[in-house]
Amino acid sequence: MLRFLLKRIAYGLPILFGVSILTFATVKMVPGDPVAAILGPNATPQARAAVTRQMGLDRSIPTQYFRWLWHCVQGNFGTSIAKQQPVLPLVMNAFAHTLILTAFAGVMAVAAGLALGGIGVRRPGGAAARICDGLSVLATSLPQYSVALVLVVFAASRTGWFPVQGMHSIGSSGFADLAHHVVLPAVCAALIPAGVIARMFRSALAEELTKESVLSMRARGLSERRCMRHVIHNTMPSLLTIAGLQIGYLLGGVVFIETIFAWPGTGQLVYQAISQRDMPVIQAGVLVSAVAFVVINIVVDAAHAALDPRIRAA
Amino acid sequence: MTETTLAAGPLTAPATGRAAGLTHRRMQWSVRRWPWDLRISAAVLVLIVGAALIAPFLVDDPDAMNVANRLRGIGTAGHILGTDALGRDMLARMVDGTRVTLIAGLLPVAIATVVGSGIGICAGLARGRTHSVIMRILDVFYAFPAVLLAIAIAAALGSGITNVIAALTVAFIPPIARVADTETLRLRHMDFVEAAEASGATRSTIVVRQVLPNVAPPLLVYCTALVGVSIVYAAGLSFLGLSVAPPSPEWGLMISDLRQFISSKPELALIPAVAILLVSVAFNVLGEGLRKLGRVTR
Numbered sequence: 001m002l003r004f005l006l007k008r009i010a011y012g013l014p015i016l017f018g019v020s021i022l023t024f025a026t027v028k029m030v031p032g033d034p035v036a037a038i039l040g041p042n043a044t045p046q047a048r049a050a051v052t053r054q055m056g057l058d059r060s061i062p063t064q065y066f067r068w069l070w071h072c073v074q075g076n077f078g079t080s081i082a083k084q085q086p087v088l089p090l091v092m093n094a095f096a097h098t099l100i101l102t103a104f105a106g107v108m109a110v111a112a113g114l115a116l117g118g119i120g121v122r123r124p125g126g127a128a129a130r131i132c133d134g135l136s137v138l139a140t141s142l143p144q145y146s147v148a149l150v151l152v153v154f155a156a157s158r159t160g161w162f163p164v165q166g167m168h169s170i171g172s173s174g175f176a177d178l179a180h181h182v183v184l185p186a187v188c189a190a191l192i193p194a195g196v197i198a199r200m201f202r203s204a205l206a207e208e209l210t211k212e213s214v215l216s217m218r219a220r221g222l223s224e225r226r227c228m229r230h231v232i233h234n235t236m237p238s239l240l241t242i243a244g245l246q247i248g249y250l251l252g253g254v255v256f257i258e259t260i261f262a263w264p265g266t267g268q269l270v271y272q273a274i275s276q277r278d279m280p281v282i283q284a285g286v287l288v289s290a291v292a293f294v295v296i297n298i299v300v301d302a303a304h305a306a307l308d309p310r311i312r313a314a
Numbered sequence: 315m316t317e318t319t320l321a322a323g324p325l326t327a328p329a330t331g332r333a334a335g336l337t338h339r340r341m342q343w344s345v346r347r348w349p350w351d352l353r354i355s356a357a358v359l360v361l362i363v364g365a366a367l368i369a370p371f372l373v374d375d376p377d378a379m380n381v382a383n384r385l386r387g388i389g390t391a392g393h394i395l396g397t398d399a400l401g402r403d404m405l406a407r408m409v410d411g412t413r414v415t416l417i418a419g420l421l422p423v424a425i426a427t428v429v430g431s432g433i434g435i436c437a438g439l440a441r442g443r444t445h446s447v448i449m450r451i452l453d454v455f456y457a458f459p460a461v462l463l464a465i466a467i468a469a470a471l472g473s474g475i476t477n478v479i480a481a482l483t484v485a486f487i488p489p490i491a492r493v494a495d496t497e498t499l500r501l502r503h504m505d506f507v508e509a510a511e512a513s514g515a516t517r518s519t520i521v522v523r524q525v526l527p528n529v530a531p532p533l534l535v536y537c538t539a540l541v542g543v544s545i546v547y548a549a550g551l552s553f554l555g556l557s558v559a560p561p562s563p564e565w566g567l568m569i570s571d572l573r574q575f576i577s578s579k580p581e582l583a584l585i586p587a588v589a590i591l592l593v594s595v596a597f598n599v600l601g602e603g604l605r606k607l608g609r610v611t612r
Contacts, residue, residue: 014450015450015453015454015457016457018450018451018453018454018457019454019457019458021454022454022455022458023466026466026467026469026470027470029467029470029471134351137598137599137602138595140598141539141542141594141595141597141598141599142591142594142595143546143549143550143587143590143591143594144550145550145553145569145587146569146587146588146590146591147591149569149573149576149583149584149587150584150587150588152576152580153576153580153583153584157576157577157580158580248459249459251459252458252459252461252462253459253460253461253462255461255462255465255550255554256461256550256553256554259553259554260573270465270469271554273469274465274469274554274555274556275555277469279469279470282466282469282470283466286458286462286465286466289458289459289462290457290458290459290462293457293458293459294457297457
């Protein structure tokens, strides 16, 4: 198991390296002169030279990259241009909020996905199964921001059932208040993963049910319930993988939801940074989400291997 | 993706298709076999694409302002879908905006399909080290959720529709390349490919005659569903202010403009939101339906 884990981490490291290169490259693609952006057009050549040196822009691109990487590894993501604060605490704080939202959405998605997929496989071709199949296709194709707007109008601003935006009401910080605020954004975020999980769970169940082991269990007179317990048990490893992957995607994919519901997470931070052209913040937000995604992938694979010995051997 | 679909090469065509006077492949994709959900979504898309093509003949100037007549609701006389904050006709803007939204959705997938399938087929045919290097590079792009990658690139390049298309293209190449690679790998050891190899066909002949025709159907099915995703992302980037500049009517931008009036006139922001939803669902149902069609024959 340890060997598998080490191998998996060794595989993840070059990917993280590539992710950092790509993130660095996006900043290098920004058109225009960064020094002129800081000093304005009327700067003296001396001032320009000083800032260029201070930012390390007089070095070669690879040197600049490794310097930047070294700073990132130490947790120094630079200073936000718009807020004039260190980027790290800004991003980490926002990332924690995104994690809260993702956790709620993940639980909802797994519950809904299991229900939809499970019903879909019970009587294939039946009305309930067809409705569930249709719903899971629908869920994956709903644009998050459209759903978010519909929910804001009909479940929040018109009816007042849920707060329109934010994470807490002013002056309160309890869990109940947070839970009340998180419902709508989490429902929006849960839709796509729920659909994907439902479809995967359904096809895994259907495949598992055709196996001879199921036939033999039935032949030996096991009750349908105990039969299903074995079948479901066998689908768990792949279910875990797909759910983990989907939750990983959510960490970076909730920009629209966070923007509409004013949820103070990485997505909203990146959105604000875009309108202010605050590249250090965009860069850090993207990097943190991508790194989190790679790490989640490793964790999921490790859990998969722990549950399923066949994976460890491969 | 099941094997049976693609094994439907010249060797395995069943007699039923021939009897109907059609080749097996034509038979398989024939509209006559389409279930109703596939037909409805295709009809919706034909209507929308049609509206986009003849927009200038359908509606008046989408940029004509009339501030005295601003923020009218749905069903106002002369403005069936109401008017926006500057008194511009919502129907005209919606119909005219279809073009930009569709182009920003279709073009990235089209370009990414060409580039991605090229990369994928090359990777699938190359052996050993080349294959793993290409796949590792794609894995790096995979580490970014597609939305985030597109946002990062579009934000770096600056706003504008060309940059949005470029950003989405980059985001879609890896998944398409992966599908093409998987299909090519599977085909490579099939009897008819090995037979062609044994009879001395060059690599390029094999790509054109054996690989491409068999990789194309699953790839096109995958890309149909991807167009839905692409339209959602393109409008989303425009919602974030990364795409077209203001007076242009574009669905995502309209959502972002009308969102501030959501408490007084909620239906206005919902019009473009629901339109994007419809198009996205239509493309996904179409993709899903085509996937099932491709799989049915056994």
